[in-house]
Amino acid sequence: MVTTATPNAPATTAAVEPLVRLDGIRRHFPVYRGNLLRRHTGTVKAVDGISIAIPPGQTYSLVGESGCGKTTTSRMVLMADAPTEGDIYFDSRPMRQFTGAERRNFRASVQAVFQDPWSSLNPRMRVDQIIAEPLITHQKLSRSEVRSQVQELLNVVGLHPFHAERYPHEFSGGQRQRIAIARALSTRPKLIVLDEPVSALDVSIRAQILNLLKELQSTYELSYLLIAHNLATVRYMSHIVGVMYLGKIVEESPPIELFTNPQHPYTKALISASLPAHPRQQREEIVLSGEVPSPLDPPSGCTFHPRCPFVMERCAGDVPILKEYTPKHFTSCHLYEDGQTAG
Amino acid sequence: MTNDVILKVQDLQTHFFTRTGVVKAVDGISFELRRGETLGIVGESGSGKSMTAWSILGMVPHPGRTIGGSIEYLGENLLEKSAGEMRDIRGSGICMVMQDPLTSLNPVFTIGDQLMETLRLEYNEPRRSLRQRAIRLLANVRIPAPEDRLINYPHQMSGGMRQRVVGAISISREPNLLIADEPTTSLDATIQLQYLRLLKDIQEQTGAAIIFITHDFGIVARMCDRVAVMYAGRIVEQSDVEDMFDNPGHPYTEALLKSVPDLDTDVDTLPSIEGQPPSLDALPVGCSFEPRCPYAWERCQEYPPEFMLAPGHSSRCWRAE
Ligand SMILES: Nc1ncnc2c1ncn2[C@@H]1O[C@H](COP(=O)(O)OP(=O)(O)OP(=O)(O)O)[C@@H](O)[C@H]1O
Ligand SMILES: Nc1ncnc2c1ncn2[C@@H]1O[C@H](COP(=O)(O)OP(=O)(O)O)[C@@H](O)[C@H]1O
Ligand code: SF4
Ligand code: SF4
Ligand SMILES: [Mg+2]
Ligand SMILES: [Mg+2]
Numbered sequence: 263m264v265t266t267a268t269p270n271a272p273a274t275t276a277a278v279e280p281l282v283r284l285d286g287i288r289r290h291f292p293v294y295r296g297n298l299l300r301r302h303t304g305t306v307k308a309v310d311g312i313s314i315a316i317p318p319g320q321t322y323s324l325v326g327e328s329g330c331g332k333t334t335t336s337r338m339v340l341m342a343d344a345p346t347e348g349d350i351y352f353d354s355r356p357m358r359q360f361t362g363a364e365r366r367n368f369r370a371s372v373q374a375v376f377q378d379p380w381s382s383l384n385p386r387m388r389v390d391q392i393i394a395e396p397l398i399t400h401q402k403l404s405r406s407e408v409r410s411q412v413q414e415l416l417n418v419v420g421l422h423p424f425h426a427e428r429y430p431h432e433f434s435g436g437q438r439q440r441i442a443i444a445r446a447l448s449t450r451p452k453l454i455v456l457d458e459p460v461s462a463l464d465v466s467i468r469a470q471i472l473n474l475l476k477e478l479q480s481t482y483e484l485s486y487l488l489i490a491h492n493l494a495t496v497r498y499m500s501h502i503v504g505v506m507y508l509g510k511i512v513e514e515s516p517p518i519e520l521f522t523n524p525q526h527p528y529t530k531a532l533i534s535a536s537l538p539a540h541p542r543q544q545r546e547e548i549v550l551s552g553e554v555p556s557p558l559d560p561p562s563g564c565t566f567h568p569r570c571p572f573v574m575e576r577c578a579g580d581v582p583i584l585k586e587y588t589p590k591h592f593t594s595c596h597l598y599e600d601g602q603t604a605g
Numbered sequence: 606m607t608n609d610v611i612l613k614v615q616d617l618q619t620h621f622f623t624r625t626g627v628v629k630a631v632d633g634i635s636f637e638l639r640r641g642e643t644l645g646i647v648g649e650s651g652s653g654k655s656m657t658a659w660s661i662l663g664m665v666p667h668p669g670r671t672i673g674g675s676i677e678y679l680g681e682n683l684l685e686k687s688a689g690e691m692r693d694i695r696g697s698g699i700c701m702v703m704q705d706p707l708t709s710l711n712p713v714f715t716i717g718d719q720l721m722e723t724l725r726l727e728y729n730e731p732r733r734s735l736r737q738r739a740i741r742l743l744a745n746v747r748i749p750a751p752e753d754r755l756i757n758y759p760h761q762m763s764g765g766m767r768q769r770v771v772g773a774i775s776i777s778r779e780p781n782l783l784i785a786d787e788p789t790t791s792l793d794a795t796i797q798l799q800y801l802r803l804l805k806d807i808q809e810q811t812g813a814a815i816i817f818i819t820h821d822f823g824i825v826a827r828m829c830d831r832v833a834v835m836y837a838g839r840i841v842e843q844s845d846v847e848d849m850f851d852n853p854g855h856p857y858t859e860a861l862l863k864s865v866p867d868l869d870t871d872v873d874t875l876p877s878i879e880g881q882p883p884s885l886d887a888l889p890v891g892c893s894f895e896p897r898c899p900y901a902w903e904r905c906q907e908y909p910p911e912f913m914l915a916p917g918h919s920s921r922c923w924r925a926e
Contacts, residue, residue: 327793434881435650464649465820466857469864469877476874491793494866498875521868535794537823539867541846549802550795 280315287348310509326506373446377458379438390426436467515591618673632838648835663691717755837893844918854920
């Protein structure tokens, strides 16, 4: 059994089959011009060849600038979108080959909680209806069974039984996020996709929700795919972190190692840009030149090379490959080949 | 050095007169700001941060009204100014800077036209010299090849560049006071850092004072000299930035600082603040933090006045009595 009582417990993945595995996933969107005579003018490489594994009971986090492909990845994991190349495995079965029954089982086993608790809940439904909706679509239950499960779920997420009869507008942001979590838990999922679950919440509420998510993870052995900008939140929540840049994973590692010993120049810039928690604490700020390039026309070689402070001659030509330079720590950067190290 | 004081807000009250009752969005707050100084205002959603800013700008939306106190800007009370005078002050002395630059640039005019229009209001000069000024301003905010950029429309620039253009427009007005109200949702760390550095640049070039409204203590630590913590329409703690981080006086500030995860340390469980932020139309009679406060006792049924913890460091909490 995988326990998550201690944060960032070393990934016990070696022997354990991942719950979800992405193998060489690409998602390319065709781009058209013109309204009447649509011409195919290019391709957006939103996700461009990523392979990651989410172990049971653990949190895999994706970080990176907006537009780098995090949400597109999570949509494919949710089966809301399909890769244009590569396979996604759930419980070792490729999604492409799912039977009808497997697909139904998958829909119950994978749920999502989104950033905005204001728009993600149907304002015309009562809280008990919101929470019970996925439950009813996946199981045949009597009315009293539904009621008792809703009561239990409200209790699990720290809401009161009388909240069942209220409507979303009667709740604060933090409470609405609790409702969304209760709804996601209703089908007893194995994986929950969390897309910026606390960034729209008040600071004084964020810790409550993060703690609740961690507690639920260890109680129910949940896996999370977490997408978050705030690196401190990622460090607090994760077992593995993948850093994305322009549709690719450029570095992957357990969080403590990643944040104390970042290797990829982009990761270094990202960490240096996250603000220290105390005014006397200084971080060296690496300011990147240039802008995030368009995934429509990504740079050649290492796609980070136009902005990289350590760029070398070969970076514009050769595509670097993700390699394990230290145990469990993967980086895709020419600096680490031939035993060199970044400054 | 009182002539260094740019803004002096005293006992400011801005209330909303709604059908269901009076919402005391800003309920008696006071602070001072000197030239070149940055004040951070932090607090929950709805605690009155933005309404404080709109009150200073004289732009409180209906059905709100500033009903008490004073706002002295360069020694004159803004609450006694006419609408026209306030418009002039907003055009030059006091500027609001938007973090999202798309909302403040007009999509149908070129960057050059928009910059020169602003400059024309300030300097009555021929177009050619306005153009030179515009190029210099873009160069000041580090836009490469500024001459070529004048003919760009906003959508032809990246987000970071648009931010710089808006920065250039702010500098052109040579403001005494910049107010930056950060949206609740966060930007990417690398883009956010660019924006913070831009504000610091503007401040260095113009000597402006800045009010930075934020949810993020990291931004306060990076940017501010002083900080005011708001809760339910009042400033509950005010202090120099380092003193606030080292010796938070108010239980709310203390809990807030502890509940923020830190990139450099590991904890098992974050200390969290239980309960919900208060609703302004149902405030407790006493201390508004009382329902969530771990230290609350009978005394707290009465609203605490401002106590001084150290010079320049105040807290509205009976524990400081
Ligand atoms: N038009 C209005 N009618 C009634 N109440 C209003 C109106 N506009 C604002 N308020 C109330 O005034 C209070 C202060 O609002 P304000 O916008 O200053 O909050 P804030 O601290 O800036 O929050 P945020 O961090 O979410 O931006 C809130 O309780 C809000 O509900
Ligand atoms: N349906 C679509 N058609 C074309 N481009 C898309 C589509 N969905 C996403 N993209 C593009 O793919 C890239 C990655 O998007 P996304 O996964 O939403 O980024 P993130 O979640 O990391 O901010 C972006 O450049 C986005 O504009
Ligand atoms: S491969 Fe080259 S350009 Fe890319 S991150 Fe490494 S050093 Fe920089
Ligand atoms: S006055 Fe009382 S309730 Fe309010 S913050 Fe201080 S101790 Fe807590
Ligand atoms: Mg996204
Ligand atoms: Mg606001």
